[in-house]
Amino acid sequence: MLNVFKGRPKYATVRPQEGSERKDFPDNLWTRCDSCGRMIFNKELEKNAFLCLDCGHHFRLTGRKRLAMLTEEKDFEALPPLLAVNPLAFPGYPEKIRQAQEQTGLDDAAIMGKTAVKGSPCILGIIDFSFIGGSMGSVVGEQLVRGFERALKERLPVVIFSGGGGGARMHEGIFSLMQMAKTAQAVGRHSRAGLLFISVLTHPTMGGVYASFASLGDVILAEPGALIGFAGPRIVQETTRQELPTGFQTAEYALAHGMIDAIVPRSKMVDYVGRLLLWHR
Amino acid sequence: MLNVFKGRPKYATVRPQEGSERKDFPDNLWTRCDSCGRMIFNKELEKNAFLCLDCGHHFRLTGRKRLAMLTEEKDFEALPPLLAVNPLAFPGYPEKIRQAQEQTGLDDAAIMGKTAVKGSPCILGIIDFSFIGGSMGSVVGEQLVRGFERALKERLPVVIFSGGGGGARMHEGIFSLMQMAKTAQAVGRHSRAGLLFISVLTHPTMGGVYASFASLGDVILAEPGALIGFAGPRIVQETTRQELPTGFQTAEYALAHGMIDAIVPRSKMVDYVGRLLLWHR
Amino acid sequence: MQAFEWEKPVLALEERIAELKQFVDGAEMDFSAEISHLQRKAAKLRKEIYENLTPFQRVTMARHPKRPTTLDYINLLFDEFTELHGDRTFRDDGAIVGGLALFEGLPVTVIGPQKGRDTKENIARNFGLPHPEGYRKSLRLMKQAEKFGRPIITLIDVVGAFPGIEAEERGQGMAIAQCIEEMSFLRTPILSIITGEGGSGGALALGVGDRVLMLENAWYSVISPEMCATILWRDSSRAAEAAELLRLTPTDLLKFGIIDDVITEPLGGAHRDHAFTGMQIRSFMRRYLATIMKIPVDRLVEERLARFRRIGKFSERSLADL
Amino acid sequence: MQAFEWEKPVLALEERIAELKQFVDGAEMDFSAEISHLQRKAAKLRKEIYENLTPFQRVTMARHPKRPTTLDYINLLFDEFTELHGDRTFRDDGAIVGGLALFEGLPVTVIGPQKGRDTKENIARNFGLPHPEGYRKSLRLMKQAEKFGRPIITLIDVVGAFPGIEAEERGQGMAIAQCIEEMSFLRTPILSIITGEGGSGGALALGVGDRVLMLENAWYSVISPEMCATILWRDSSRAAEAAELLRLTPTDLLKFGIIDDVITEPLGGAHRDHAFTGMQIRSFMRRYLATIMKIPVDRLVEERLARFRRIGKFSERSLADL
């Protein structure tokens, strides 16, 4: 499944090979910070957890990079892989999937597996925005549900990093919508068994992802500046014809409006999540 | 307890006699409507459920008049009476109580008993504003709790008309405050047994009465125009130094802000409550 | 009444027949055979037209201004509706109505989004687009129903949750998520009926039923055809094409196992005959309520969860297997 | 540090002693016996003063600007406080803080109203006067604690819930009622400590504990002395008299069975020695937490309910008996 973790061939879909993966941050180039404009050498950026060296801006992370920050190869046991089909025979969808697979090296947008964070065992999920906007189709929904079911069976906490900018995956139509119910119910079963779910909202967490499992954490964290909301800002603006308030739908805005528990900078995320897990053991 | 219902000597405190009761609406006089200014002959007012004949303004009702509108003598079994003591030795409190007793003919501000409304058995409570502002001291708290306990034992619904303008009864200090917890807990036990509580907010329901049992109805009704809130309007104005919005803390305002289920005119109250009771039998 | 483009052939024919009848009323010859022949032909044409509606034509039907709204249906289906208001936290949202009512003598909780029937009501009801407090009110009433073991009927007709600034501030996504989650575990029977539009999470927040029924000219989709067209082609006017792709009609959804049954409407749509539509829904409600009310509540909840657990199409293979 | 009127005699004496000490440092004679005699006398005077404070003097102590606030206590009592925010509905209310922390290695949920320590913070925290969303946040965190069987510590220091327009609109009374009711039935141990002001329903909403402790110079009352004086005499400046009537001191409340224990403060008040105050509270917490954590949760809840059920003074007689 993941190139960074080649050790588990049974579950690991290692196609395409690392060379063919499109890199968000090619090693020998520079990237300009969206926030302060500083040019940063990509190797420096990587060393700094993809935080701007000047302003702390949180660059978007691929799922596998996120995973590498949270846990180690030897500790990650991925769930059996699933592949998307085209239930509505939606034109162009299979090509879109194939392209995303080639670009990311992932089967679909969700990385799910059993691991330990800071020594505390848990089920860890990461929704990768770079796979069709991190949208939730049948595969992502099923993976999440299986993650919660596995956690329920083994009485483990669940940690999900949601970067689902598109929310539902339109190309799977009603099947995609139903993943909202399916995942919310999986959280519900797990929660009603007294188990912990930490939901971490990374940039961006919107639509059907936000309006289902991601909102149902016992503790909801967010990375600084992450876009969090139900309707996209453009739709809100077009519908209401009002100017959007400064910082609308940012993590900071969500915090002020009582929707999330805390904003945690990426540099402190592992410790923070690790502490919560430890206190709930 | 009640002059209107003399049939139950065991529980009925019939002192003072009817003649000595201060009448809010003496028979042969006229009363001016606070709302539209019309002069109404009191006998007419009484015939019209103390609603203004012109504008429908809801005049404040004494507990016994309210009771007479909801049920009949033969159907009302009052709970054993209780009398206030003076736990803090608060100066002037015993006199205040005695005066209220003489003016209202009640032991304290709460009328509680078992009855049937429109044929549905229930525990019925009425807080009478004319007894020290309908404030909740130890007696009111205990009577309410006994009402809910009786209802729990017999698996009956509870209907309370709250006209507690003063909220807690200051003269009983901390004992009065604790009645909020005591009554809220009584509601909680009754509710957790799957039983119905209809809370009817009459003018005025404020402070510790509103912030405890009265807010905990499965269904919360209010009479038109009733003042409903936690802090009194004068305190709000003095604290915030802002002009209060039109209709601030009225039943209509509470409805718009999502706090109550419905506003029910007095003329329809018996039918409305009766229907809810019937549907929950 | 507003006529649809595709109705025009049959409407024109029916007009001719009416003229002809008027003409022959004064004549001596007997045209009755011809007229009844024409009438049969018109009926056949009407049936053909309505049996071959495109998905987007159905979407248009679902939005007909004279189509019954939730309060109309409540009137048609229940007795003594007693509306209960408010989320007990912030506001009473007029875009969702709910309360108690009798269904053929049985007390039930009924909830649904409410579109306005005229401009003034549309403003009060925010054009039927709920805010978070509408969903919170709905959840409050559902929990009340659960406490008293009362069946819940949800009538769904909503293009989507309101995409507004305040709606976002007050947690539109969170409110929907909580509704979906809590509705899933309610220990009381739930019957959901999509009567008109079933748009996205805003509809699903009311749609986690033990049985989900759908009117013939209703639609249910993850996204509105217009929005889908905007995303695909940056052109919302191509909504008709998008509607084809989304497979949002009752026929498709029944096939997919998303809904349990389709409630037939009068020929030409529910707006042509409210009373008849109400009778149709009543008979489905009677049947499905009887079924789910018979199921012990533990099993009911398990089956409800299982119903949604099953939904999703994927392959168990991995890229490595290909 | 701000001095109280009643401290002035002892402060004057202490100043003299300090002067004397400075003087004798340069002298050849030995004054140590005299100085230590004076010091003993000053200590005795201080003790006398503080043992004979009037109720209103205690109220004034509870409001000392340097008295530890809830966040100060959290720092003194717990390790690794992790603040959790928001009511998940409307807003994060800065006037109530809450979160997870370790108490001597044990994860607990700690919640309390927070006054500002300077003007800027006071504005952000609305002078420690909570809105409904503060109480809703508190309730959310308490339910979270219940889910995980975590003990709850509430630290209470609040003059009352905010009497504001928006607070009323968003259901101040309802939020408090819900907090009281739900807290009463939580299946987890709850220890409430009134650290400063315990004003009315706004304090009780956090005070439905299995054990209720109180600092020596805290007050707890159905109404603030000022408001009581306003009602009785239309003169808030007579608050001292009202404070006498209300019986709001720990001594009286212990006698009444409202609280379980009084936590002694350093002589002169908690503000004189934060660290010592923290140590005092810690030792009470250790003892009372150990007690309530041993009680099986069913019994714990029953006892909590019984505790409040008992409170109230009345006569079983009726007017007719008199």
Ligand SMILES: [Zn+2]
């Ligand atoms: Zn930067």
Ligand SMILES: [Zn+2]
């Ligand atoms: Zn009038």
